[in-house]
Amino acid sequence: MSYLGKQGAIPKAGKVKRTRKRNERAEGVEAGTEHILQKDVDELLHNIGLEFIRIPDTMNSIVFGNSRIPPHVKAMISAFTKGKPDVTILLRDGRYICIELKTAVGKLSSGQKSFQKAVGDDNFYVCRNLDQVIKVLQKYGAIAK
Numbered sequence: 001m002s003y004l005g006k007q008g009a010i011p012k013a014g015k016v017k018r019t020r021k022r023n024e025r026a027e028g029v030e031a032g033t034e035h036i037l038q039k040d041v042d043e044l045l046h047n048i049g050l051e052f053i054r055i056p057d058t059m060n061s062i063v064f065g066n067s068r069i070p071p072h073v074k075a076m077i078s079a080f081t082k083g084k085p086d087v088t089i090l091l092r093d094g095r096y097i098c099i100e101l102k103t104a105v106g107k108l109s110s111g112q113k114s115f116q117k118a119v120g121d122d123n124f125y126v127c128r129n130l131d132q133v134i135k136v137l138q139k140y141g142a143i144a145k
Contacts, residue, residue, distance in 0.1 A: 037101045040130050041087055050142060051090040055081050083111025091142055098124045099133060
């Protein structure tokens with residue numbers, strides 16, 4: 001399958017396969033915890049074939065496994081990831097979208113606000129559920145409406 005999917009087709013929003021169960025008590029408000037929302041977004045982007053970059057909250061364990069991490073290395077990782085969005089989506093036409101995933105009450109940190117200012121409001125979105133992520137992708141034409 002090519003980068004554009006079968007014969008370059010853009011998937012329709014209604015046809016996006018969602019295999020992960022949605023948090024029913026929070027439907028329309030938030031998709032559970034931020035961690036669950038991150039996994040749902042990863043799955044969505046994988047299913048529609050978009051390339052993306054996500055810096056996980058548990059960067060330390062991914063980079064170094066279960067070994068002990070020296071304090072100076074933890075500080076370097078923290079400095080590198082501070083303020084970066086949860087997901088950067090690379091669109092097929094060369095554009096990108098930065099999405100910060102938050103719960104219903106979550107707020108941007110000062111580092112995230114600085115990053116938003118640096119990339120501009122047109123490329124930075126705060127999404128609180130999977131439906132908001134889908135709407136952003138539709139706005140950019142990554143998913144057909």
